[in-house]
Amino acid sequence: MASKNLLLLAGDGIGPEAMAEVKKLISAMNDKLGSGFVTDEGLVGGCAYDAHGAAISDADMAKAMAADAVLFGAVGGPKWDAVPYEVRPEAGLLRLRKDMELFANLRPAICYPALAASSSLKQDVVEGLDILIVRELTGGVYFGEPKQIIDLGNGQKRGIDTQVYDTFEIERISGVAFELARTRKNHVTSMEKRNVMKSGVLWNEVVTQTHKARYADVKLDHMLADAGGMQLVRWPKQFDVIVTDNLFGDMLSDIAAMLTGSIGMLPSASLGAPDAKTKKRKALYEPVHGSAPDISGKGIANPIAMVASFAMCMRYSFGMVTEADRLESAIAAVLDDGLRTRDIHSPGMTEVGTTEMGDAIIAKF
Amino acid sequence: MASKNLLLLAGDGIGPEAMAEVKKLISAMNDKLGSGFVTDEGLVGGCAYDAHGAAISDADMAKAMAADAVLFGAVGGPKWDAVPYEVRPEAGLLRLRKDMELFANLRPAICYPALAASSSLKQDVVEGLDILIVRELTGGVYFGEPKQIIDLGNGQKRGIDTQVYDTFEIERISGVAFELARTRKNHVTSMEKRNVMKSGVLWNEVVTQTHKARYADVKLDHMLADAGGMQLVRWPKQFDVIVTDNLFGDMLSDIAAMLTGSIGMLPSASLGAPDAKTKKRKALYEPVHGSAPDISGKGIANPIAMVASFAMCMRYSFGMVTEADRLESAIAAVLDDGLRTRDIHSPGMTEVGTTEMGDAIIAKF
């Protein structure tokens, strides 16, 4: 049997609380189903800085490289607002993405039927929404050099970041988007700002070529990223798969998540290229929400995004499609029963805490 | 009497149709009120490329520099999708912004009461919405160098754009935001991505210093730009003035515009620094919507954003506050009467074309 080594990096804020529910689930699956998950743990973010002075230690980084999959909670909080840029909590996540070469970030924005009414958008605009944002995750302005602040003298400084994309990076991320579209509604929308950015011109060109050469059966549209943001708000159901760069993907996927009325519910997967020999992809699974320091430690955080990230992990890293489907159904069933954490609570529903929500999902699983 | 020289650059697509309504209004004001506007016209965008091979000619650029204010329609369309990057329609607008040093882009997102129901957001989320996005317009990734595509050989290219901000640029745009906040609800939210961008670190630092040194009476919040986009969708009324950079401002202002359910209604002003001697600011006024080639030439475009841009022009360039107020009230009155162009039409309302809408506003003015 193939190994199922998981590294759990719970991180800061509500990360550990949400991760605790996944740990219970893993134990239950090992006990009752003999699923054979082996877990190890490490530190990332502010807690790693407190322990080691770095946002992730080399030892934990080595564990992540060796694991079959990493489950990641969330990082950051006001406690670390003043730490040096190089060791800020986010640096741990960025190092994981970069060193593991997790270039493909999959962010589904799904509107759970039970929650359609709780979106700030009209119910008919979001009901049944199911889009997938494929965000490039190891390139662009996040990692391009030069990236620095220069002292110009006279009280003037200059802040510089560099957006860089090479052909092969655009090719491989659009390949992922086209492949996934084939398993869905067969429609990809590529977003960039080719009207002001040279990287956008190249993006548009390479996506078009990749489509022509290998995926001509998939419907492809191009949209300027600003117009894309507007269209997401106006009528999101026009989209199936959206493929875009690191920074636009950051903005657009958060907006898409918010449309669903349930940012506390949405998982993500970050995947590397398949290994030439083993065909296995390095992978990290992470809720879209952040560390939410304002509610951490109160037992009220919504663990669903973290649990749903574990479902994605089973699906993409271990081919456990049945179990992933069952876990996603368990989440939907618990919502149908009216159970709600505070962030998604509405009149007539039953408010529960983090552990109760986790227990209820496990019970339905 | 101070001069009132206007340069009209109608541009492409629905630009000329919308501009025609403003021309009628200007004639009426000159005839009946002796307003004394003197207009000249020029070409920008695709039509300028067709005529001169450039997105704006040096002669028209000189006219823009000399005018008291520029009214701008819209540029671009599929006809020019394949023209070289340097002369694409948008290059005309970008040259105007850069050469006139229009660093401050003011984009009000206002929800007209008559249209609150037509937003894709729930009525209570957007009703009464009145936020102002102050976008830096002459810096950042739009203009930073290097900006190029390099051929790396082996079929590989590299697309590069550079995000650059200097202290003085952040200082002056935040000064504009704080000043405007004082005339409103006295609250500024600054948005950047300091957790991944060095320019964001500098942005945050300079806004904080400017606030402390000169505007401590204004409430200041900082938000990461991705979280800001989410909050705009979740509960936009939490904002008063948002100040942000060129690229984030592009994305966020379009999203804010879409919230109001009426992108065809929203104007913008782009202002330079006050001249040391005359105190006059160079200025360009422009609807937020684009050239909408799909509906151009059909007489159905909504001229309200263009007319409202002229109201901003009267307010900011000529101190004609009474006339600006009256024009904005005329727009609201026509909507209250149930008149709608197709883009904002809803059951029970009266659908009208571009000229009818323009005439109705002039009649109420």
Ligand SMILES: CC(C)[C@H](C(=O)O)[C@@H](O)C(=O)O
């Ligand atoms: C925490 C931060 C560095 C990160 C990003 O900007 O990528 C987050 O916003 C995300 O979207 O995963």
Ligand SMILES: CC(C)[C@H](C(=O)O)[C@@H](O)C(=O)O
């Ligand atoms: C036309 C384009 C260059 C422009 C921009 O990106 O600034 C437009 O989207 C805007 O927001 O004014």
